[in-house]
Amino acid sequence: MAGRGRVSKSSVTVVCLLLASLTACGGPSAADTAKAEVQRVLDRRAAAVLHHDVAAYAATGARDLYTRLRAVPLTDWSYRLKSLRRSGDTAVAQAEMRYRVTGYDKAPVTAGRTLTLSTGVDGKWYVDSDRPVKKSAEQLWDQGTVSVVRGRRSLVLGVGHGDAVLRGYAGLADRAIPAVSDAWGTDWSRQVVLLVPKSLEGMAGLLGSPASNYRGIAAVTTGETGGAGRAPADRIIVNPAAYGMLGSLGKQVVLTHETTHVATRAHTNAATPLWLSEGYADWVGYRGTGRPPDQVAPELRRAVTDGGVPAALPSDEDFGFAGDPFRLARAYESGWMACRMIADQWGERRLDDFYRSVGAHGTREGAVEDALRKVLGTTLDGFTEQWRAYLVRQLG
Structure with missing residues (x-):
């Protein structure tokens, strides 16, 4: 009977380990606690932006960002903490900021932000800076x-x-x-x-x-x-x-x-070549201005009159901003002339239909060819030859 009250040393060890395990699983770690506290600070900061509450914003830390954006009409503003790197009483947070401009944005704009924080004498976290993620x-x-x-x-x-x-x-x-x-x-x-x-x-x-x-x-x-x-x-x-x-x-x-x-935008995607998207935008821009081709397309006119009629429609690479500015100008002018030719020879409605048809294809391969066949009743080779002849007539 006396043996019923005895507990072995190994049993005590097992119980202690079990209790320690249960305690660790049941309670948040220091890192989790800090993350939760920082997220609450960011939530209060976002609410202060939306409610134009400068005092509440200042209570969360630096107020310079609020001062700079306070005139912007905002429907949404929020932060989602992604990571927190703490070092003593300071920390660096990586967060996703989401916002919507009232009356204009159909979905939130998202941006990566790096925030630095520190603890005050009260032990609470305060935001010291809020900047774009590096290289963004x-x-x-x-x-x-x-x-x-x-x-x-x-x-x-x-x-x-x-x-x-x-x-x-x-x-x-x-x-x-x-x-x-x-x-x-x-x-x-x-x-x-x-x-x-x-x-x-x-x-x-x-x-x-x-x-x-x-x-x-x-x-x-x-x-x-x-x-x-x-x-x-x-x-x-x-x-x-x-x-x-x-x-x-x-x-x-x-x-x-x-x-x-x-x-x-809704009809422009990976299927749309830049000669079409930029050419169409230029066509709308110059539509109704009465400006003739030799004034709108001076670089292309110079090439044509020098006997350098382009052999093909411009590639996407021709539209690179960092490249040769004359090549870039000719690319824009070539796209404009292609869209102008469609409007002249097939009609403005067909030009719109062609643009939408290319975008509806979804992928680049075959998109222009299919739209040329379905909407304009021609082939890429045939269209290119018509365009080259059009350049000579209009610019030569």
Whole structure:
């Protein structure tokens, strides 16, 4: 009977190990606790942005980001913590930021962010900085305080420009939208967001690319391919240095061109060659201006008159911004002439149908050939020869 009250040493060890295991599984680790605390800080920070609560934002740490973006109309703003690297009372967090501009974005824009944090005397976490992930694109508010001007169907966000300058952009965008709808139709949002950074370097920062890639480029549209109608609103990003050198007609043509990319996004994908997407955007941009081919396509005219009629439609590689600027100009002009020829010889409706048919193919191989056969009743070889003859007639 006495043996019933005895417990062996090995039994005690097993019980202790079991209890330790249960304790470890049942309670959060220090790392998990820190992650949860940082996520709560980021949630409070996001809520303060949406509710325009500067005091609540300041209570989470540095307030400079809020000051720079406070004028931007936002429907959503959130952070999802992906990783946290802690070192004592400091930490570096990698997070995904998601936001939507009110009335313009159909789905959230996402961006990787690196945040540094530290603990205060109260032991709580505070955000010290919030920056783009290394080697990724900046947001406009990373570059300075954002000013906002609303057009009738446009929203212009700028850094380093007065309201009068931004209103000028809004006016051009508001004129571009009905011009695009008249050519393409109204099955698109019929509104645009323009970003006007302070400089070429600011434009490059927004695109996450070297400034040398965009020198001389007046504007670009982000996300113009593969949208399927579910992507956030495109952003037309302006290079103020190059754009400012254009005359009034050139400025309007550029914004109408870029707005065309916004309108055609849902029908532009990997199947669409750049000669078609860029050529069509130029065709809409110059439509109704009365400018003849020799004025719109001076580099191509020079090649044709020198006996250098292109043997084939331009390849996607011909449209590289970082390459030969004369080759780039000829590529744009060649695409414009191809679309102009379709409109002239088959009609504007057929041009639209051809564009949509190419995009509907889904993949590049055979897309243009199938659309040429179905919509225009010709072959790629036949179309190319017609285009070459058209260049000689119009530019020779």
